[in-house]
Amino acid sequence: MSSEVRMAQDAGVAMDTQCIRAALADAGTRQTPAICFVDVMKSFGERHVQDHQTFSVQAGELFAIIGPSGTGKSVTLKLIAGLLRPDAGEVRVLGKTLSELSSKELSQLRRRIGFLFQGGALLGWKTLAENVALPLQEHGRLTANEIEARVQAALAEVGLKDAGELYPAEVSGGMLKRAAFARAIIENPEILLFDEPTSGLDPVMAYTIDSLVRKINRAHHAACVVVTHDMAGALRYADRIAFLKDGRFLIVDTPEAIRQSDLPEIQSFLNPEQTEVSHV
Amino acid sequence: MTIVQEREGGVVATFFAALGRSVQLMMLALLGLPWVLLRRDSRQTFSRQLYTIGIGTLPVATVVAMFTGMILTLQLGIAFKQFSQEIMVAYTLSFAMLREMGPFMTGIILASCVGSAMAAQLGTMKINEEIAALEMMSIDPVRFLVAPRMWAILIMAPLLSFYTCIVAFLGGATVGFTQLDVPFLQFVAEIVTVAEVKDLYVGLLKAALFGAFICTISCSVGFATTHGAAGVGASTRRAVIYSFLAILAGGYFVTRFFYVF
Ligand SMILES: Nc1ncnc2c1ncn2[C@@H]1O[C@H](COP(=O)(O)OP(=O)(O)O)[C@@H](O)[C@H]1O
Ligand SMILES: [Mg+2]
Secondary structure, eight states: OOHHHHHHHHHHHHHHHHHHHHHHHTTTTSOOOSEEEEEEEEEETTEEEEEEEEEEEOTTOEEEEEOOTTSSHHHHHHHHHTSSOOSEEEEEETTEEGGGOOHHHHHHHHTTEEEEOTTOOOOTTSOHHHHHHHHHHHTOOSOHHHHHHHHHHHHHHTTOTTOTTSOGGGSOHHHHHHHHHHHHHTTOOSEEEEESTTTTSOHHHHHHHHHHHHHHHHHTTOEEEEEESOHHHHHHHOSEEEEEETTEEEEEEOHHHHHHOOOHHHHHHHOGGGOOGGGO | OOOOOOOOSOHHHHHHHHHHHHHHHHHHHHHTHHHHHHOHHHHHHHHHHHIIIIITTHHHHHHHHHHHHHHHHHHHHHHHHTTTOTTHHHHHHHHIIIIIIHHHHHHHHHIIIIIHHHHHHHHHHHHTTHHHHHHHTTOOHIIIIIHHHHHHHHHHHHHHHHHHHHHHHHHHHHHHHHHSOOOHHHHHHHHHHHOOHHHHHHHHHHHHHHHHHHHHHHHHHHHTOOSHHHHHHHHHHHHHHHHHHHHHHHHHHHHHHHHTO
């Protein structure tokens, strides 16, 4: 990248930052974003995984993050969840600055966040149904029958009606992912973070999950951040799409605008057959 | 307590940071007793751990204790026979086992059978992001995973230590009878007569302390696992080595505390 482009980008970032600061300062006129990154930096050794990253996601918005493997998509979600701390900059979630929270406050905030991990992260010694029931059991309030009913409903929604009694080691990767999906949404959180919810699923199931994401997003007015490789799916259901490369969003825009974009990286995701390997 | 953390600083700083975290981990796990007793989930983990720690290690413990008793008796017998003091063997065996060897062997067995398994399991959970998933569900991994293990090992280690002593005495009495011509019952009676209550309770306390060390070390090493399957292997090895060191050092200081001052 030429230094002029880099400087222009930095200037753009500085302006974005100011915009967001202003927006935060005066929440009366504009809605406080559910998620807000302000000039976030994160590196592992020499590798800059978040490089002056600034963006925000509104409540009720479905925000898709697309990008090549290993560019920091999962890290972005973990920063939102407070599982990783930024080297510099600020992450605000539901109006709270994560770095200012005590671990108790962070734990309380996390009850309002659902997270689907890339590998599912189900507990191996519990059945799928027990895994899905776990957050409800731990946070009390519901009776055993109510929990059972909610769990069965959630499992049915992800097409696992008859698989509840199986253990994670006994099911396929796709089933594991769907059970983990059910666990993430079981408490109707205000923020949903999905790390590749449809990878490893057949197209029909992927469509079902995509529709489910959209439905939950609309029904509960939840802010959803979906990391995906599935450009076609993202174009169909996302409100905005961000393309992450080298720790920065190359573009953040509506699906229509993304379709029109002539950035080579985007083109390569839209039409992989016409692309040389070098872009990805 | 936050499990997911990032490392920085030099070797000494890292060591003291790890030590501090381990002490904190131990305290939080001990304070987790109400959850262990009241939450169904933790109770299940607790009883599974009681079984693994207590019953699962019995075969190994039996063989190790039996042979330790036999070897000690044989060696002591050779020495004491020169002075025709064969019966002193029972006396020596009694306090060596109760004070030192019982808890020590229990510690070594628990570190290699149970501690390694704890580190491997928690390490794998860390690698698979299950620990992070627990934190996302606002479930404290320490109270959920460590507290049941801690209380199970605290209960089982002294029992296992006591069992080890008994088996070693029986092994010793057998050798006493076959090799040293001391009647079996006389050997056992001698052991019971010379055994002091203090030896017994200091030994049991030591075993409990070793159990707490093993659980704390193995769990904190497990939680600190990074770098995939190889990392789990490294954590397992580290957990066993650190536990051995803690058992040796801890054994010395407890003995000093109770018998020198
Ligand atoms: N905890 C970590 N420690 C060190 N490096 C990490 C860690 N997490 C992620 N990385 C590195 O950051 C980069 C981005 O990772 P990730 O966000 O998982 O990529 P992806 O976009 O495929 O989800 C990778 O190069 C990965 O090796
Ligand atoms: Mg990823």
